[in-house]
Amino acid sequence: xxxxxxxxxxxxxxxxxxxxxxxxxxxxxxxxxxxxxxxxxxxxxxxxxxxxxxxxxxxxxxxxxxxxxxxxxxxxxxxxxxxxxxxxxxxxxxxxxxxxxxxxxxxxxxxxxxxxxxxxxxxxxxxxxxxxxxxxxxxxxxxxxxxxxxxxxxxxxxxxxxxxxxxxxxxxxxxxxxxxxxxxxxxxxxxxxxxxxxxxxxxxxxxxxxxxxxxxxxxxxxxxxxxxxxxxxxxxxxxxxxxxxxxxxxxxxxxxxxxxxxxxxxxxxxxxxxxxx
Numbered sequence: 001x002x003x004x005x006x007x008x009x010x011x012x013x014x015x016x017x018x019x020x021x022x023x024x025x026x027x028x029x030x031x032x033x034x035x036x037x038x039x040x041x042x043x044x045x046x047x048x049x050x051x052x053x054x055x056x057x058x059x060x061x062x063x064x065x066x067x068x069x070x071x072x073x074x075x076x077x078x079x080x081x082x083x084x085x086x087x088x089x090x091x092x093x094x095x096x097x098x099x100x101x102x103x104x105x106x107x108x109x110x111x112x113x114x115x116x117x118x119x120x121x122x123x124x125x126x127x128x129x130x131x132x133x134x135x136x137x138x139x140x141x142x143x144x145x146x147x148x149x150x151x152x153x154x155x156x157x158x159x160x161x162x163x164x165x166x167x168x169x170x171x172x173x174x175x176x177x178x179x180x181x182x183x184x185x186x187x188x189x190x191x192x193x194x195x196x197x198x199x200x201x202x203x204x205x206x207x208x209x210x211x212x213x214x215x216x217x218x219x220x221x222x223x224x225x226x227x228x229x230x231x232x233x234x235x236x237x238x239x240x241x242x243x244x245x246x247x248x249x250x251x252x253x254x255x256x257x258x259x260x261x262x263x264x265x266x267x268x269x270x271x272x273x274x275x276x277x
Contacts, residue, residue: 003032003273004260005061005079006190006218006246010127011035011043012063013135015251018047021259026054028260032273034061034079036190036246039095040131041083059276062088063190064179065095065170068205072197073160073168074189076176076209077218077244080276081185091179095171096130102168103132110137110157110164115146118164134158135250150254160196173205177212186275188216188244192235193228206239216242216272220265222257223248233266243269 008014009021016024018035025033033056035047041062051058059080066074081088107119121140126132138153147153157164171179180187189209192202206217217236220229220243236243243266249259265271 001031002029002260003245004030004247005034005244006036006077007249007259008037009035009043012037012040012131013133013250018043019050022047022050022056025259026056028258030260033058036061036063036077038063038133039065039092044083064176066173066176067170068173072195073170074195077188077190078180078185081180081183085183088179088183091175099132102166105166106137106164109166113163115141173208174212177214181213186216186272187214188218188272190218191221191224192217192232193224206235210239216244218246219243220245220262221248222262233269236269242272242275244272
């Protein structure tokens with residue numbers, strides 16, 4: 001099955017509207033689709049309507065920002081949940097709170113290294129006023145000519161330890177998994193191979209996630225390397241977790257991989273969609 005269970009629309013930091021994203025997924029022969037905006041489910045209604053209109057099977061999705069062990073930001077995907085669940089809605093609202101203050105601090109820090117007006121520039125790309133992200137800053141920095149690609153922007157300014165990076169306290173791992181489970185959904189760690197943690201820390205993260213009620217790992221992601229994919233597949237086997245698959249598509253020309261264009265999952269792994277109704 002060509003399932004793509006990780007993508008972003010303009011409701012968070014994607015380029016396309018939810019409907020446009022659905023249409024692109026359909027054109028790329030996706031068989032099962034999920035919109036997973038950051039800490040936000042407001043785009044799901046539009047996506048559902050578009051998916052029904054073009055006959056694309058879809059499950060609800062979200063990507064929740066988590067602070068793990070104080071200095072690591074981890075992302076947890078939720079699938080096939082009740083998007084009207086009040087516990088989840090309230091939890092996501094709490095996570096989004098403080099994003100604007102963080103963005104202003106990022107703008108101040110970037111100003112110190114010669115990138116002026118970055119906060120105002122980022123706002124030009126924001127459709128959801130409550131959700132200013134690093135991707136919005138990256139679009140401005142590329143457009144202003146300070147870098148040619150998103151990769152350069154993150155490597156020089158926005159990654160952890162760089163001048164424009166500002167720490168923020170997100171949800172806890174237990175909270176994120178709990179909200180998803182309370183809404184009847186399945187929790188999955190997004191792109192586990194991408195986090196800057198040691199091998200032992202990654203195993204500890206996966207063990208804590210499973211103990212909290214998490215059920216899957218994103219084995220195939222457009223934002224991690226093939227070597228990382230092999231390592232994550234081994235983790236899924238070791239911890240008996242379900243395997244997910246997603247491009248992490250944000251928009252044409254700026255994502256590592258187009259929606260629906262990933263290779264297949266290893267055949268021996270149980271898929272996360274086997275848990276969906």
